[in-house]
Amino acid sequence: MLIAEAVGQQYRETGWFGVLFTAILVSFLLINIQRAKMGKNLYIRRIAGLNAIDEAIGRATEMGRPVLMVPGLSDNVNAIAVQAINIFAYVSRLAARFANPILLCCYNAAVFTLAQEVIRDVYQEEGLLDRFDPDSVRFVSDRQFAFAAGVSGLILREQTAATFFLGEFYAEALIFAETANSIGAIQVASSTEATQTPFFIAACDYVLIGDEFYAASAYLTRQPVLVGSLVGQDWSKLLVIALILFGTIFNTITVQSKTTKAWDDDNGVYKDVSERQSDPKQSFIQQLATPFLPKMEVERPKDPEAEASSK
Amino acid sequence: MNLFLQSKVPNFWAQPFNSQGIWMGVLGGLLVGILIFLGLMFMPAQFRRPVVAFCTFIGGAYWVLLYIFPAPIDLQKTEMPTGPVESIGKWLTDANPVVVSISGTVTAFMLGLGIFSLLSIHLKRISRRQKDWAYSVILLVSLVSMAFFGYADYISRQGPDGTKLDLQANWGFVNYGRDLLFDGLLQQMDAAMFSVIAFYILSAAYRAFRIRSIEATILLSTALLVILSLMGAVAFVWNDAVKNMANGNDFLMNFQLTEIAGWIRRTFETSSLRGIAFGVGIGALAMGLRIWLSLERTGGGA
Numbered sequence: 001m002l003i004a005e006a007v008g009q010q011y012r013e014t015g016w017f018g019v020l021f022t023a024i025l026v027s028f029l030l031i032n033i034q035r036a037k038m039g040k041n042l043y044i045r046r047i048a049g050l051n052a053i054d055e056a057i058g059r060a061t062e063m064g065r066p067v068l069m070v071p072g073l074s075d076n077v078n079a080i081a082v083q084a085i086n087i088f089a090y091v092s093r094l095a096a097r098f099a100n101p102i103l104l105c106c107y108n109a110a111v112f113t114l115a116q117e118v119i120r121d122v123y124q125e126e127g128l129l130d131r132f133d134p135d136s137v138r139f140v141s142d143r144q145f146a147f148a149a150g151v152s153g154l155i156l157r158e159q160t161a162a163t164f165f166l167g168e169f170y171a172e173a174l175i176f177a178e179t180a181n182s183i184g185a186i187q188v189a190s191s192t193e194a195t196q197t198p199f200f201i202a203a204c205d206y207v208l209i210g211d212e213f214y215a216a217s218a219y220l221t222r223q224p225v226l227v228g229s230l231v232g233q234d235w236s237k238l239l240v241i242a243l244i245l246f247g248t249i250f251n252t253i254t255v256q257s258k259t260t261k262a263w264d265d266d267n268g269v270y271k272d273v274s275e276r277q278s279d280p281k282q283s284f285i286q287q288l289a290t291p292f293l294p295k296m297e298v299e300r301p302k303d304p305e306a307e308a309s310s311k
Numbered sequence: 312m313n314l315f316l317q318s319k320v321p322n323f324w325a326q327p328f329n330s331q332g333i334w335m336g337v338l339g340g341l342l343v344g345i346l347i348f349l350g351l352m353f354m355p356a357q358f359r360r361p362v363v364a365f366c367t368f369i370g371g372a373y374w375v376l377l378y379i380f381p382a383p384i385d386l387q388k389t390e391m392p393t394g395p396v397e398s399i400g401k402w403l404t405d406a407n408p409v410v411v412s413i414s415g416t417v418t419a420f421m422l423g424l425g426i427f428s429l430l431s432i433h434l435k436r437i438s439r440r441q442k443d444w445a446y447s448v449i450l451l452v453s454l455v456s457m458a459f460f461g462y463a464d465y466i467s468r469q470g471p472d473g474t475k476l477d478l479q480a481n482w483g484f485v486n487y488g489r490d491l492l493f494d495g496l497l498q499q500m501d502a503a504m505f506s507v508i509a510f511y512i513l514s515a516a517y518r519a520f521r522i523r524s525i526e527a528t529i530l531l532s533t534a535l536l537v538i539l540s541l542m543g544a545v546a547f548v549w550n551d552a553v554k555n556m557a558n559g560n561d562f563l564m565n566f567q568l569t570e571i572a573g574w575i576r577r578t579f580e581t582s583s584l585r586g587i588a589f590g591v592g593i594g595a596l597a598m599g600l601r602i603w604l605s606l607e608r609t610g611g612g613a
Contacts, residue, residue, distance in 0.1 A: 008381025214594025
């Protein structure tokens with residue numbers, strides 16, 4: 001037994017493999033960020049949904065109607081919300097240059113505060129602070145369908161020309177997308193919730209699927225740190241694919257190598273047939289990721305104060 | 312001297328409720344918060360970024376340590392940790408609710424800013440009699456009345472007589488008011504918005520399933536098969552017909568509607584969703600790492 005498993009509860013449940021694997025992924029990211037910083041030219045494939053951002057803003061400018069952005073329903077400032085706001089910062093920068101009005105609707109007050117600061121900074125960096133309307137970034141509601149109703153109302157009243165729905169979306173995804181579609185707005189969308197992606201695909205013009213959402217800021221800004229990180233993500237995905245292939249082959253070999261005797265009616269003899277494992281937890285790969293070691297008793301001194309207070 | 316080698320570590324995080332220690336901690340935290348806030352306000356902009364980066368790193372480091380540092384195995388409240396590793400592990404575990412509370416407190420302050428934003432937008436619209444200003448009046452009246460009745464109802468339910476309010480016969484004005492606003496209006500309006508999705512699904516599905524390309528045709532056929540497999544009568548008739556035709560042939564039995572739909576789900580849907588989940592997970596890890604180490608430069612520089 002490893003030392004970590006002997007002293008750590010989490011290592012008895014999920015094993016050391018998760019930590020090791022995470023460490024490898026982190027090292028991939030850091031190595032590639034360093035490579036990109038050193039000037040290595042790293043390739044990023046074309047992503048149609050991101051190319052459409054410029055087109056959408058251009059269309060909104062031509063029509064003189066606002067661009068609407070929604071950073072999803074994150075319950076707090078998390079990686080998804082930050083990524084969405086990063087993309088919106090790019091959108092706002094272009095909108096600021098073309099003097100195009102923007103609307104950024106937030107579900108969470110913390111995300112609202114962050115978004116307002118970031119968008120104001122964008123206008124300031126562009127030297128166009130006078131064009132920034134603090135009310136363009138607004139907190140609508142932290143109740144799912146009240147938020148959905150509020151944003152839909154805004155889309156209809158303001159007749160937005162372009163809409164960007166990027167982040168965590170749930171049941172309200174289709175309400176937004178269909179409302180925007182009904183007024184002919186060009187839509188770029190992405191949900192980190194896989195269950196909502198089909199709705200966006202059905203209703204929106206361009207959809208960023210899965211990790212394309214995280215590739216967006218690297219793709220748009222070409223900052224070395226982001227591009228390096230993106231290549232690190234690709235390395236990580238290759239490792240995951242290799243692990244899946246290894247697991248499949250290894251499990252198959254394990255299953256096939258276990259045999260049992262079965263009666264062969266045709267020849268009237270017992271013959272060796274492969275025995276399927278009844279419990280998947282017995283497989284090597286499963287035990288590597290989730291060992292579920294038996295409960296361990298540890299002798300410890302009692303705390304008299306805690307014992308007295310518990311009585 | 313290794314402080315963690317003591318048999319009983321004074322636990323900063325797990326102070327008893329209403330003790331002097333916890334009040335000192337609250338006051339100390341408030342003071343430190345105000346100092347950081349003032350410090351950041353008056354600090355030259357070029358020094359602000361390293362301070363924010365340092366705070367972000369410390370905050371993130373706690374969660375990384377909590378994830379990788381061995382947590383004590385089955386440690387009971389009445390037991391003391393046996394050595395330095397267990398003591399540090401217990402210290403980190405005990406800190407968890409406090410750290411979560413800190414982020415909750417910060418979020419609560421942010422909610423105040425959110426409400427300020429709402430008031431600013433809608434009061435401006437009312438005072439300038441802008442288009443649709445009547446909706447702003449409704450919003451503000453709803454905001455104030457819901458906050459009043461919600462809080463008054465909460466207060467009335469505290470104390471020894473609070474349980475009496477479980478019976479509607481004992482309700483007063485504020486309880487009826489809250490019931491009308493929350494259960495009578497808000498919940499119903501939520502349900503109405505949710506039910507609108509059914510119609511949107513129909514219109515979106517119509518556009519998505521129109522046969523325009525090979526992909527759309529494949530999408531239409533698979534969706535049709537899965538939808539039909541969920542319709543009990545259709546699935547029964549189809550399966551029965553296949554069983555009769557197959558006449559015990561194992562291969563033909565695979566063409567039962569429920570089998571085909573199950574194969575589509577298991578083989579294509581599950582694997583696709585898992586592929587997307589892997590990509591999203593790795594992307595979130597990369598994003599988290601960049602934020603933690605302050606490698607991310609926000610602002611979408613173009």
